[in-house]
Amino acid sequence: MSRDEMRAGDADRQAVVERLKTALEEGRLDLHEYDERLQQTYAAKTFRELDGVVTDLPGPIPAQQSRVQPFQPPAAPQPAAGVGETPRSGVRPFLASYGGVVLVCFLIWGLSCLGSREFVYPWPLWMLIPLILGLLRRWGGRNR
Structure with missing residues (x-):
């Protein structure tokens, strides 16, 4: 057979x-x-x-003759020499991003007070609590 x-x-x-x-x-x-x-x-x-x-399909192309480039993962970034303050390194980005949100909230509150011509409850003060806690956590060395 x-x-x-x-x-x-x-x-x-x-x-x-x-x-x-x-x-x-x-x-x-x-x-x-x-x-x-x-x-x-x-x-x-x-x-x-x-x-x-x-029968009408070509066989597999050997890897040596293939035009497809094999995947190579990017190299991990190397820390710069002398950089040792990792707990404080996240303070500026956090302050810039969340501080910007708090600033916009205060701006909206201020414009609404001007528009209504009376003092409105300062609700953006509540936005300061997470900002202060986040800064304390980052300055305290628990930057996770």
Whole structure:
């Protein structure tokens, strides 16, 4: 009995499915043709039927001849020499971002007081509590 007449197993079908998936990703097959070939693959009983599904597709390209560049993760940033104050390093960005929010709230409050021509409850004072607690936490060395 030749190989073509031998019955194919699930692992053989799965290998053909992987080749078809690669061909789809490379643009060699459209989605409709990929679906048809998948159906033929899962219905195949012999190696001849499996080989017929992929005869017109090129084999996998070896990595040495591939034009695709392998992924190289970016190098981790190295800390500058002499930089040792990690707990305080987050104070300025925190102060700039959240302090800006508090400033905008006070500006809105001030404009609403001017627009209504009366003193309105100073609700932006509540915005100062998280700002003060955040600054104390960062200056206290618990910068997490």
